[in-house]
Structure formats: structure tokens, C-alpha cells
Amino acid sequence: METIIKIACRDEKGLVHKITGILFEQMVNVTQTNEFVDEDSDRFFMRISFTGTCDVEKIQRQLLDMLPAQAEVDIISPKQKRVLILVTKEHHCLGELLIKYQYQDLNFKVEAVLGNHEDLAPLCAQFQVPFHFISAEGLSRDRHEELLDEQIATYQPDLIVLAKYMRILTPQFSLKHRGKLINIHHSFLPAFIGARPYQQAYNRGVKIIGATAHFVTDDLDEGPIICQEVVPVNHTYSAKDMSKAGKDVEKIVLAKALRLVLEDRVFIHQNKTILFE
Amino acid sequence: METIIKIACRDEKGLVHKITGILFEQMVNVTQTNEFVDEDSDRFFMRISFTGTCDVEKIQRQLLDMLPAQAEVDIISPKQKRVLILVTKEHHCLGELLIKYQYQDLNFKVEAVLGNHEDLAPLCAQFQVPFHFISAEGLSRDRHEELLDEQIATYQPDLIVLAKYMRILTPQFSLKHRGKLINIHHSFLPAFIGARPYQQAYNRGVKIIGATAHFVTDDLDEGPIICQEVVPVNHTYSAKDMSKAGKDVEKIVLAKALRLVLEDRVFIHQNKTILFE
Amino acid sequence: METIIKIACRDEKGLVHKITGILFEQMVNVTQTNEFVDEDSDRFFMRISFTGTCDVEKIQRQLLDMLPAQAEVDIISPKQKRVLILVTKEHHCLGELLIKYQYQDLNFKVEAVLGNHEDLAPLCAQFQVPFHFISAEGLSRDRHEELLDEQIATYQPDLIVLAKYMRILTPQFSLKHRGKLINIHHSFLPAFIGARPYQQAYNRGVKIIGATAHFVTDDLDEGPIICQEVVPVNHTYSAKDMSKAGKDVEKIVLAKALRLVLEDRVFIHQNKTILFE
Amino acid sequence: METIIKIACRDEKGLVHKITGILFEQMVNVTQTNEFVDEDSDRFFMRISFTGTCDVEKIQRQLLDMLPAQAEVDIISPKQKRVLILVTKEHHCLGELLIKYQYQDLNFKVEAVLGNHEDLAPLCAQFQVPFHFISAEGLSRDRHEELLDEQIATYQPDLIVLAKYMRILTPQFSLKHRGKLINIHHSFLPAFIGARPYQQAYNRGVKIIGATAHFVTDDLDEGPIICQEVVPVNHTYSAKDMSKAGKDVEKIVLAKALRLVLEDRVFIHQNKTILFE
Structure with a gap:
């Protein structure tokens, strides 16, 4: 089953590159990515699904460190x-x-x-x-x-x-x-x-x-x-x-x-x- | 091309029978009939299309004579x-x-x-x-x-x-x-x-x-x-x-x-x- | 609940008039009628729903007597x-x-x-x-x-x-x-x-x-x-x-x-x- | 108007990260990205739209150098x-x-x-x-x-x-x-x-x-x-x-x-x- 990451934050250049970089380092297997920028509010949304084991807390920390202030990051483990x-x-x-x-x-x-x-x-x-x-x-x-x-x-x-x-x-x-x-x-x-x-x-x-x-x-x-x-x-x-x-x-x-x-x-x-x- | 009759009047029993009887007498070729009764208002609606020549004024008169008071009857000749x-x-x-x-x-x-x-x-x-x-x-x-x-x-x-x-x-x-x-x-x-x-x-x-x-x-x-x-x-x-x-x-x-x-x-x-x- | 009549037969002039006439005589309350003629096969189809008591066998006999040969007439009583x-x-x-x-x-x-x-x-x-x-x-x-x-x-x-x-x-x-x-x-x-x-x-x-x-x-x-x-x-x-x-x-x-x-x-x-x- | 990049190549880990990295370096403004991996054929597809001036030939060269062999890369300039x-x-x-x-x-x-x-x-x-x-x-x-x-x-x-x-x-x-x-x-x-x-x-x-x-x-x-x-x-x-x-x-x-x-x-x-x- 898949782990899901949901990210919402202020938009800025290079977000997709940086976010996928953190996952690439962890060697997980990304199965789907979706992004959207709401131009009215200049807000960036991304959903990533991946399989494979990884250090979820570390990814969460790395994402929050890298993303613009007040970013929302949910890493959702596969459970019913x-x-x-x-x-x-x-x-x-x-x-x-x-x-x-x-x-x-x-x-x-x-x-x-x-x-x-x-x-x-x-x-x-x-x-x-x-x-x-x-x-x-x-x-x-x-x-x-x-x-x-x-x-x-x-x-x-x-x-x-x-x-x-x-x-x-x-x-x-x-x-x-x-x-x-x-x-x-x-x-x-x-x-x-x-x-x-x-x-x-x-x-x-x-x-x-x-x-x-x-x-x-x-x-x-x-x-x-x-x-x-x-x-x-x-x-x-x-x-x-x-x-x-x-x-x-x-x-x-x-x-x-x-x-x-x-x-x-x-x-x-x-x-x-x-x-x- | 087809002549169209549109009828709207108070509903009562036997309307379809009586209306189609008037057309049957005229020997026109009815190609389509549709009826509907709106139960809220007890109003009857019928559309008939037919081909063949007939005395339109006579049909109109016969319909108005037969239908309940205040019936609306439109006989629409084929024209653009x-x-x-x-x-x-x-x-x-x-x-x-x-x-x-x-x-x-x-x-x-x-x-x-x-x-x-x-x-x-x-x-x-x-x-x-x-x-x-x-x-x-x-x-x-x-x-x-x-x-x-x-x-x-x-x-x-x-x-x-x-x-x-x-x-x-x-x-x-x-x-x-x-x-x-x-x-x-x-x-x-x-x-x-x-x-x-x-x-x-x-x-x-x-x-x-x-x-x-x-x-x-x-x-x-x-x-x-x-x-x-x-x-x-x-x-x-x-x-x-x-x-x-x-x-x-x-x-x-x-x-x-x-x-x-x-x-x-x-x-x-x-x-x-x-x-x- | 409603009784349903389904009729399928060779098309000819005046069918709607004659069929509805038989029902009008019986004083039942027709709630819906639908007709269609398939022009390829010259076949007429009609569905009538009505409420009220009537002599079903008599209606069936009258319809079969009146309709063209080999007509199919189903009178379906309201049951599950x-x-x-x-x-x-x-x-x-x-x-x-x-x-x-x-x-x-x-x-x-x-x-x-x-x-x-x-x-x-x-x-x-x-x-x-x-x-x-x-x-x-x-x-x-x-x-x-x-x-x-x-x-x-x-x-x-x-x-x-x-x-x-x-x-x-x-x-x-x-x-x-x-x-x-x-x-x-x-x-x-x-x-x-x-x-x-x-x-x-x-x-x-x-x-x-x-x-x-x-x-x-x-x-x-x-x-x-x-x-x-x-x-x-x-x-x-x-x-x-x-x-x-x-x-x-x-x-x-x-x-x-x-x-x-x-x-x-x-x-x-x-x-x-x-x-x- | 937007420049479009279309990429199709064999799938491998980290493609989105690497591709977006090349664009990030060029400081263009990415307006939309879409990716899809066809699992039957293990093939990766990506479409990127961006505004801003850049060295198209350099991007094309960098992408082809980085991507798996036989990758298809189209960089489509805005024209009718x-x-x-x-x-x-x-x-x-x-x-x-x-x-x-x-x-x-x-x-x-x-x-x-x-x-x-x-x-x-x-x-x-x-x-x-x-x-x-x-x-x-x-x-x-x-x-x-x-x-x-x-x-x-x-x-x-x-x-x-x-x-x-x-x-x-x-x-x-x-x-x-x-x-x-x-x-x-x-x-x-x-x-x-x-x-x-x-x-x-x-x-x-x-x-x-x-x-x-x-x-x-x-x-x-x-x-x-x-x-x-x-x-x-x-x-x-x-x-x-x-x-x-x-x-x-x-x-x-x-x-x-x-x-x-x-x-x-x-x-x-x-x-x-x-x-x-």
C-alpha cells in the first residue's frame, strides 16, 4: 500500500524540484505526483504517493525546513x-x-x-x-x-x-x-x-x-x-x-x-x- | 410537410377519443400524437401532427365546439x-x-x-x-x-x-x-x-x-x-x-x-x- | 394502482380513436397513453394506463374484435x-x-x-x-x-x-x-x-x-x-x-x-x- | 505565451526531480507540469509549460544528456x-x-x-x-x-x-x-x-x-x-x-x-x- 504526502504552501520557484529531491534521496518509489497552483491566492498544492519504506519523520522535517513558512505537510500512512x-x-x-x-x-x-x-x-x-x-x-x-x-x-x-x-x-x-x-x-x-x-x-x-x-x-x-x-x-x-x-x-x-x-x-x-x- | 395541432384545455374524460375522432373523419394521416395532463392544474395538453389536405377551419371549429370552455387550439400550417x-x-x-x-x-x-x-x-x-x-x-x-x-x-x-x-x-x-x-x-x-x-x-x-x-x-x-x-x-x-x-x-x-x-x-x-x- | 394495456398490431388509420373509444365507454380513468408507429415495419404500439374498475375480459374481446388481425393485446392487472x-x-x-x-x-x-x-x-x-x-x-x-x-x-x-x-x-x-x-x-x-x-x-x-x-x-x-x-x-x-x-x-x-x-x-x-x- | 516541453522516455527513479532541476537552473517560470507512467510499457511521459526566456537548445541538450537512452524531447515554441x-x-x-x-x-x-x-x-x-x-x-x-x-x-x-x-x-x-x-x-x-x-x-x-x-x-x-x-x-x-x-x-x-x-x-x-x- 501507498504512503501519501499532501503539501499546501505559498508558491515559489523550484518547489517540485526540491520536494521530489527529498524523496529521491530516500530512494522510495514515487507512484504518482500531482501539483496545482491557485493563482488567485498564490498557493501551491502537491500530492505524492509512494511505496517503499522510509523515515517518515525525517521526510516531514526536511520538507518543513525547506518549504516556505506556514507550509502544511501531511504524511499519511496506509491505514483504513x-x-x-x-x-x-x-x-x-x-x-x-x-x-x-x-x-x-x-x-x-x-x-x-x-x-x-x-x-x-x-x-x-x-x-x-x-x-x-x-x-x-x-x-x-x-x-x-x-x-x-x-x-x-x-x-x-x-x-x-x-x-x-x-x-x-x-x-x-x-x-x-x-x-x-x-x-x-x-x-x-x-x-x-x-x-x-x-x-x-x-x-x-x-x-x-x-x-x-x-x-x-x-x-x-x-x-x-x-x-x-x-x-x-x-x-x-x-x-x-x-x-x-x-x-x-x-x-x-x-x-x-x-x-x-x-x-x-x-x-x-x-x-x-x-x-x- | 406536416400540419400541427396544439390543444390546451381543462382535462376531462374522453378527450383523446373525441379529438382523434374529428381527425379520423377528415381522413388525414396522423403521424404523431402526444398528450399530457398536468395534475396540479388539471390541464390537458395534446400535440398532433398529420399530413394530407383537410378543411383546417372546420377542424378548428369542431374542436372548439367539442372541447371544454376556454380551450386553446392552434392549427399550424407548414411554413417556415x-x-x-x-x-x-x-x-x-x-x-x-x-x-x-x-x-x-x-x-x-x-x-x-x-x-x-x-x-x-x-x-x-x-x-x-x-x-x-x-x-x-x-x-x-x-x-x-x-x-x-x-x-x-x-x-x-x-x-x-x-x-x-x-x-x-x-x-x-x-x-x-x-x-x-x-x-x-x-x-x-x-x-x-x-x-x-x-x-x-x-x-x-x-x-x-x-x-x-x-x-x-x-x-x-x-x-x-x-x-x-x-x-x-x-x-x-x-x-x-x-x-x-x-x-x-x-x-x-x-x-x-x-x-x-x-x-x-x-x-x-x-x-x-x-x-x- | 393502475391497470396497463399493451397493444401491438399492424398500423391503420383511426386506431387511437377506436382504442380510446372502447375505454371511454367503460368510464375508466385513463392516466397515461403513449403511441408509436414503426414505419419500417408499419407496426403500431400503444400503452395505456388507467385506474377504475372495468370488465377486463370485455375490453380485451372488444379490442381484439376491432384491431387488425394478429394484434397482440395484453391487459396487465396491478400485481407485483x-x-x-x-x-x-x-x-x-x-x-x-x-x-x-x-x-x-x-x-x-x-x-x-x-x-x-x-x-x-x-x-x-x-x-x-x-x-x-x-x-x-x-x-x-x-x-x-x-x-x-x-x-x-x-x-x-x-x-x-x-x-x-x-x-x-x-x-x-x-x-x-x-x-x-x-x-x-x-x-x-x-x-x-x-x-x-x-x-x-x-x-x-x-x-x-x-x-x-x-x-x-x-x-x-x-x-x-x-x-x-x-x-x-x-x-x-x-x-x-x-x-x-x-x-x-x-x-x-x-x-x-x-x-x-x-x-x-x-x-x-x-x-x-x-x-x- | 508559453513554451511547452514534451518528454517521453523509459521510466526510472528521480526523473521529475532531475527534469525540474534543469528548468529551475534556467530560472524560467513553470506554469504547469503533468506526469504519467504507463506501467504496462514502463514508459514515462511529462508535459511542462513555462514562461520566460531561456536557452532552448541548452535545455534540450541537458535533458537528452540526462534522460535514459532514446528519450523523446520536444520543446515547442509558442507559435500558431x-x-x-x-x-x-x-x-x-x-x-x-x-x-x-x-x-x-x-x-x-x-x-x-x-x-x-x-x-x-x-x-x-x-x-x-x-x-x-x-x-x-x-x-x-x-x-x-x-x-x-x-x-x-x-x-x-x-x-x-x-x-x-x-x-x-x-x-x-x-x-x-x-x-x-x-x-x-x-x-x-x-x-x-x-x-x-x-x-x-x-x-x-x-x-x-x-x-x-x-x-x-x-x-x-x-x-x-x-x-x-x-x-x-x-x-x-x-x-x-x-x-x-x-x-x-x-x-x-x-x-x-x-x-x-x-x-x-x-x-x-x-x-x-x-x-x-
Whole structure:
């Protein structure tokens, strides 16, 4: 398996030469490199994958010494990421993730599923994945999130996937888990922000609907977009038909975004993502 | 060539049977029928194409006698529609339409092109299509539209195509030509309404951009959508790259929407379209 | 729920008028009609859905009396279709169908799964669906199909879905179950007929791969196509990467084709399908 | 404008480090780098774009000295490529290229158009591009290609684009101009190789059609694929309707492939292309 290095820093001449030099010295076998410079912010991004044993700490130190100040360097050892999934009632995204987990179509471990309704407990049981019912009934939003956070504290997941979790998160919760929260929004953002996007799409008479997987930030539906896909519709579609047609796209887009994040192919930069596929 | 009947009326039982009965009596050769009932509004839509000679006025009378009150019946004889094109500076949509006009890839006649800038006069000259320069320089919006309307009054077009016409029309102008005005908006509406949609898309970090052909109503960018298409983009695209990538989609979508309208396949119903393809 | 009428017959004038007349007399509530005439073969196809009670046998008799000779008339009462699924080792299509069955995203009953390998027995157990292991080990093709046919005779399914069943069927078997056998082929047919289509696609250096759901006939990979979809690939994809990328398309296309068949929206005509969506 | 370096050679460790080192010494401003290693053939590909003045010959010498034996190194100075276009009767691809040439949507110069029919002479005249009518009437294939080659010798084009040139080229001609000949094939290769692909697609009842831009080699329709795109069709499409629907895809795909080649983003490797977009 591969080790991944992710670097983000101020751009300057010769970075690729110098970075690859450090790896060349270590005699590792580089399997892929990707670079990108965001010209608006003059920021350099690089992802390197390599096989072979090496002194990771030494490479990290050498990179930080050589790179411009405030560089971010992540050296990610090959290990399976641990994921918590948050759900409400809809099964299609959860089902997709559980199947892909069971057969390791995606390289991750589903630690547990947290649901604010009980509907999906049986599905989790079928896949022998712990399900925790955390009702929001009669609780303040803050109190409910405290209960979620207790579970999150227990499992210490690398990622938290909102697989059709239909409650709005507080900015505090979103900030606390920033960079770890992936949501699937059932519209082609930024169209139809907010509630009932398929009803909105129906009302507007659009000819294409879509789904958007994105990181969650404190600003609802405004976080960095990872993946989007669309599906054609027409005048014969009711809002309910659009919702049905959208479900397959939702689950595919969410799984695709998750794969990119699990493979450490995604950089978050300001309100955007950089994907090295 | 085919005669087209378009019917829109309150739904009731037996409409298809009764309508096709009137045509059966006339012994015409029906080549295609399409029906749709919008359940929200309980409204019935039907398009029939047929070949063969018949007494059009009699059919129209029989249909109106038989159909529920306030039915709309259009019997459209096979003739080429006449089109005015409004442009500003960008050539890609106009070029597409002129090529398709010259070779009759679309069954229409381009009567003339009106431009609020002179840039596209030479392109029109290449295709021997009259170009009228109607500068908005120093004019009120109303006065400028008066000048447009003079030309429109002269040409009496069946349709007016806004082929990247970059001025906002007044509600009065839009209302006056309601149902005849087709616009291409360079975004996947309703995302990025208003000015500079590609810059907005770039700022938002979307992974797909699109274009929307729609009828123009008094509410800017809110008219009934005819066609939409999309194209994938990624983090390496600047706003300018997105704009370039979008141009091919814009022209294809506009031409496709125009074809549907020229073939009388489009019904406008409230703020939506019904397309019988 | 709706009753469906499917009619296929020689084309002649007035068919729509006469057919809808018979239904109008019965005072049922027609919810959708679709018609198509194949001009090459001069054949008329119509699908009508309606709600309300009526004398089905009388309608059938009236239609057959009125329609041209050798007309095919199916009046399909609303009931859930029963399906057998054949598999080998790959789980992705089966998983998709089992999830959609469990939650009735598709209106069908999975009677049982037959596998020529045992790999997918546990997945069926998770969904409490009977799995029958019918090894082909050491058997002639004919003998193996006899064993399959015993199960088919037991379950009397309306449809048999080959969900990545990786054995070639004999023409006899295919003919016997003609019109009931739906296969997913992992290429964009007719490209890459036969074995290992992703390896073929890789070798050819294509930039798009796809999947095709089709009815099975006696001619391998040549049966009537129901649905096709594609996904972009590039030079960085190995044959294995293409295979992975194709799996999501395969399962979505298969489920979509199955939905159309379950909803009686598909006519088979010669080597093609007519879809009334 | 940018200078481009294209390198193809046997893979070995440290290539990126060494190559970027040579450029770093020259103090040029690298704007983009892309690398790929084809593992089947153990071959390394790199594209570098940079701005700034430098000693091109020195860089070329240093690279060749440093790289493994038989490395290919192209240093491409920023200049407009010159293109000959070959056509028969269909206007849509030629029209697209002429519009894009006139407005420099693509960075190229159309030197002349050669046609084996006269039909498109007027279109070239509209765009003030020389048209040479080279009839094949009564000539052997070899003799006709000699006449083409005379014009090619006169214009010395960087690229020759077959924009719906409907004659089969001899292997000799294809070999002679290998790497310079770009063709648009009106199908989703390798489906429907050979004549009348839309008729073939119609006969097969496919639900998606496509177009393929590829380099021409001595093996008809088998050259390295550059770009492919598709468009959905259904049972209502005649072969002629498919042909119409395909035209827009053909011209867009051809223009896209041409852009990639004009920007030196395409490597030919065996029978495939590597695209650095």
C-alpha cells in the first residue's frame, strides 16, 4: 500500500524540484505526483504517493525546513480510515455505503451509524454495524448535538458522513468537526439551497436535477463542493418522481466523494476543493 | 410537410377519443400524437401532427365546439418561421444559428440581426443577413427598446432569439413579446441568476457548469425553461476557462431549444414548459 | 394502482380513436397513453394506463374484435411481478437489487437467487432471500441449465435477471425464456462483445466506457437493448480501474431497465425495444 | 505565451526531480507540469509549460544528456500551428472550425481546405479561406492522394484535419502523415466501424450514439482515440434522425480534440493517447 504526502504552501520557484529531491534521496518509489497552483491566492498544492519504506519523520522535517513558512505537510500512512455515518430515515445512501463497506469497495471501516430516527436500525443490524438511536425529540439543538458528540468522542472517527441526515447542524458543531464532515445535498448546489430542493426544482420547472457532495462548514449548504452529478428530468416528473430519480445520483455522488477523501485526494482551500484524481 | 395541432384545455374524460375522432373523419394521416395532463392544474395538453389536405377551419371549429370552455387550439400550417436575432458582442451563438440557417439545419428564416454593438456586423455580412446597429449609448432603456420595437414592427418575426444579448429587458418589453422571446442564459438556472454567472460559479467552486435556454418573462431569468445542459469543470478552471467551456454548451442548448420551438413542440404552462419531443 | 394495456398490431388509420373509444365507454380513468408507429415495419404500439374498475375480459374481446388481425393485446392487472436472479461472484448488482427489493424502491418480489458459485449466499441470507447454489462444476452446459430450469419451474418467475451471471447460456435456454431474461453486459454494446470487455476497452484506449441492459436472445450479446449508460475514463485507468468505474453504472442501468420492464413500459419489436417512459 | 516541453522516455527513479532541476537552473517560470507512467510499457511521459526566456537548445541538450537512452524531447515554441482541412460534402464540422478559426477560439491558422467535392467551396469563400477542389472522379486512389500530397507539400501544415472527409485513405498516405492526421468518426468507436455507422446504430437499436476523434493510422478506424462523446437516442429516432443528432456531437468532439492537439497536450503511445488537460 501507498504512503501519501499532501503539501499546501505559498508558491515559489523550484518547489517540485526540491520536494521530489527529498524523496529521491530516500530512494522510495514515487507512484504518482500531482501539483496545482491557485493563482488567485498564490498557493501551491502537491500530492505524492509512494511505496517503499522510509523515515517518515525525517521526510516531514526536511520538507518543513525547506518549504516556505506556514507550509502544511501531511504524511499519511496506509491505514483504513474510520467513519461514523449520520442518518435520518432514508435508506438509499446508507445502503450504498454499507454494501461498499462490507465488500470493501471503499477502503474504510464503518464504526457506527447514528440516527435521529430509529428507522434504519434494522438495516444496520443486517450489516452488523452498531446503530445508536439519538432522538432529537424534545431536545434543544445544542443538547442533541451534545449527545452526538458523546458518540463521536467515543469512536474518534476520521470522517463523519451525513448520509441524508435531515437536521440542520449548528455552526459550532460544524466548526468543531470542520474538514471531517461530508454531506450529500439533494440538489445541484447552489441551486435550491435549503429545504425540499426537489419540490423547489419541480416548482421551477428545471430540465435537469442533481446532487452535491460537500464538506460542511458553519454556513449551511455553502461548504466546499467535492462532487456533483446530474440527471435529466422533464415535465412528466412530479416532485416525488424527481426525488426518486435523484436518489441514485445522490448515493453515487456521495460514494464517489467519500472515495476521493478516503484516498486523500482532496484539498480544502478556502471555500473550494482541489481534487487530484 | 406536416400540419400541427396544439390543444390546451381543462382535462376531462374522453378527450383523446373525441379529438382523434374529428381527425379520423377528415381522413388525414396522423403521424404523431402526444398528450399530457398536468395534475396540479388539471390541464390537458395534446400535440398532433398529420399530413394530407383537410378543411383546417372546420377542424378548428369542431374542436372548439367539442372541447371544454376556454380551450386553446392552434392549427399550424407548414411554413417556415421568421426569426429576429438580438446580439451584443459574442459571436458563438450567432455563428451557430447563421450556419444552421444557411444550410437549413433548422427550419427557419433569419430576417435580420439587431445588435447594441457593431461587433457582429461583419459576421452577418458573411452570411448575407441584414444587421441593424441600434446603440444604447446615451439612451434610456425605454427609448432603446422603442428603437428595437421599430425593427420588430418592420419584420413582424414569429420569434425573437436573444443570442447572448447582454442587456436587461424591461418588463414591458418582455410582456409585449411574451411567448416569442427565447434567451440563452449562461448558467444552470436557477443557480447564478444575474450578472457574470461564470464568475459566480468560479467563486462557488462548482464541479459542473451549464446553460439554460428559456422563454423571457417580465421576471429576469425566471421564465419557463426549455432546455438545459451541463459540462464538467474542476479546480484548474479559471472563471475565464469556465466561460470558454460554457460557450459550446450555450450554443448547442440554444439551437436545440429553438428547434423544439420551431417544430411547435413546446407548450408554455404557467412558469414551465411541456416538451413533446 | 393502475391497470396497463399493451397493444401491438399492424398500423391503420383511426386506431387511437377506436382504442380510446372502447375505454371511454367503460368510464375508466385513463392516466397515461403513449403511441408509436414503426414505419419500417408499419407496426403500431400503444400503452395505456388507467385506474377504475372495468370488465377486463370485455375490453380485451372488444379490442381484439376491432384491431387488425394478429394484434397482440395484453391487459396487465396491478400485481407485483416475481423475479429470479442469477449470479456468479460479483455482488454489486445483486446488492443493488436486494436493497431496492427490501425497501420496495422497485415494485417486485425477489423469489430466490440462483448462483453457480456460493460466494453470494451470505448476502442473500442478510436479506432473507433464498439462495440456491447450482454448481456447474463437472456438468455439461445442458445439464447445468436443466438444474436451473428445475428451480425456474418451481418458482415460475415473471422475469429472470442475470445480475452478472458470468456463464454463456445456450440458445435453447435463451429461446425457452425469451422475453423474460434481462442481462447486464459490462460494455457499451455493440462495442466489446464477448469476454473481458473492460480489458478490451483498456486495450483499445477508449475515453468512455459503458454498460448495457438487454433482453437475452439466442444470439449472445445481440438481444434487444433496453438501457445504456456511460462513464468517462482516461489514460490513467487500468483495465481494473475501468472495471471498478463500470460497476456503479452497471447496477444503475440494470435497475433502471428492470424498473421499465416491471412497469410494463417496454415492447420488444424484432431486435429492438420501444420504451414508453 | 508559453513554451511547452514534451518528454517521453523509459521510466526510472528521480526523473521529475532531475527534469525540474534543469528548468529551475534556467530560472524560467513553470506554469504547469503533468506526469504519467504507463506501467504496462514502463514508459514515462511529462508535459511542462513555462514562461520566460531561456536557452532552448541548452535545455534540450541537458535533458537528452540526462534522460535514459532514446528519450523523446520536444520543446515547442509558442507559435500558431498551421492546419489543412479535408472535406467532402457535409458542412457542420467545417463550419465549426471556420468560425473558431475566424474568431481565434482555437489558436490555429486554417491554411486551406481540400475537398473531393465542390460543395463546400462557397462556405470557404465566406471565410476567405482557400478551397481546392481535388476530384477523385476517374482517378485511382493512389493518384488522388498524389494530388492531395501536392497541396500538402505546398502548405506544409502542422496538422491535417479530416472534417467528415468520406474517402478511405491508403495505409501509405496514413503512414506518411502519421501523427498529423486527425479524423472524426461518426460513431462511438469501436462500435460501428466502417460505413454508415448511424444506419448500423439504428439497426442495432442502441440507446446512445456517439462520435470519436482519433489519429489516423494505417488501420482504418483503429487509430489512437483522442476524444469521445455521446448523445442519448430512443426508438423514435430513424437512422436519419440519429445522423442529425450526431452532427452536433461530431463537431464539438472534433474541435475539442483539435484544441488538445494544438495545445500540445496529447501524447501518442502505441495505439492510445495520453491527454494532459
